[in-house]
Amino acid sequence: MFSQEIHDLATEVLEEARARHLMIATAESCTGGLISGALTEIAGSSDVVDRGFVTYSNEAKNQMLGVSAESLTRFGAVSEAVAKEMAFGALANSRADASVAVTGIAGPGGGSTDKPVGLVYIGVASQGCMPRAIKCQFGDIGRTQIRTATVITALTELLVEIRG
Amino acid sequence: MFSQEIHDLATEVLEEARARHLMIATAESCTGGLISGALTEIAGSSDVVDRGFVTYSNEAKNQMLGVSAESLTRFGAVSEAVAKEMAFGALANSRADASVAVTGIAGPGGGSTDKPVGLVYIGVASQGCMPRAIKCQFGDIGRTQIRTATVITALTELLVEIRG
DSSP: OOOHHHHHHHHHHHHHHHHTTOOEEEEESTTTTHHHHHHTTSTTGGGTEEEEEEEOSHHHHHHHHOOOHHHHHHTOSSSHHHHHHHHHHHHHTSSOSEEEEEEEOOSSSSOOSSSOTTEEEEEEEETTSOOEEEEEEOOSSOHHHHHHHHHHHHHHHHHHHHHO | OOOHHHHHHHHHHHHHHHHTTOOEEEEESTTTTHHHHHHTTSTTGGGTEEEEEEEOSHHHHHHHHOOOHHHHHHTOSSSHHHHHHHHHHHHHTSSOSEEEEEEEOOSSSSOOSSSOTTEEEEEEEETTSOOEEEEEEOOSSOHHHHHHHHHHHHHHHHHHHHHO
C-alpha cells in the first residue's frame, strides 16, 4: 500500500523511537490518517505508536487537540500557529513523548492566492521543547501526490525531532 | 496509494452519506488510520468526514473512546464487545451520525489459538441504533493483506449501515 520510501522512513522512525524508549502520537488533517497508517504498517509498531488524532474538521481540532478557536479564526486551519498547536495538543492528550502534526490544502479545491493548493504546515513537538513548524509548498501536483509528499516530509521531520 | 476497489468504495460511502446529510467518524486499531486515510483520499470528503480516532493502545481506546477497562480485561482488545464499544464511542465523542470501528490481529506476531492472526472485529454504529459487530477471519495472509481486507470490509459494512 505504501511506497518503499515511506516504508523505510516509518521503519527508521520506529527504530529510533524504540531505542530511546519514546512513544509517538500523530495529529493529521489533510493526510487523514496516512501517517499513522504508515507507521502501523510496520510489524511491532504497537510498542511505539500510542495513538493518532484525525482532526479533519475545525471542531475536531479544537475538541480533540485543544487548538484554540482564536487561532483557527485569526490564522485559519492551514497555518503555522495551528500546526504547532496540533502537535502540542497531540502530546498533551496522549502519553506520547514526541508528535507530528499536519494541516494543509490537498486540493483540487480550497486553494486561494494566499494559501494555494499544495501549501502544508508540518508541526513537530516533544516533551519539554517548544513545538516548531515547517512550511511546505508542494504546488498543485495532485491530491494523492500532495498527501504522499506530506507523509514523507512529516516522517522525516519526526525523525529529526526524535534524534534531537 | 489505495487500490481502485478501495477508492470506489470510499467514493460510494461519501456519496451515500452526503445524500443523507450524515457525518462519519472512524475508530481504528489494527488499520491505524487507513480507513480515514481512504475516505479522505476523495476530494470533497471534508463535508462528510468529521474525525477519526486511531486508538492503537488500550489506554487510547479507553481515554479517546470510553471503551471500558472491564471489557478490555475480560474480553481483550480484539473482541466483539470492544469493537461495539469503539463504534459507540466514536459517535459519542464526535458530531458524527454513523461510525465504523476495527480491532484485530494483523500479525505477524500476537496471534494465539483462540485469537489467530487475521481475526478482526468490525463494529458499526449510527445514532439511535444499537452498535453491531462482524467477526472476520482473514487468515494468516500477511500484515498488509489483512489490513487491506479490513479496510474493504469496514467500508462495505459502513455503506450497509448508512443505507439503513
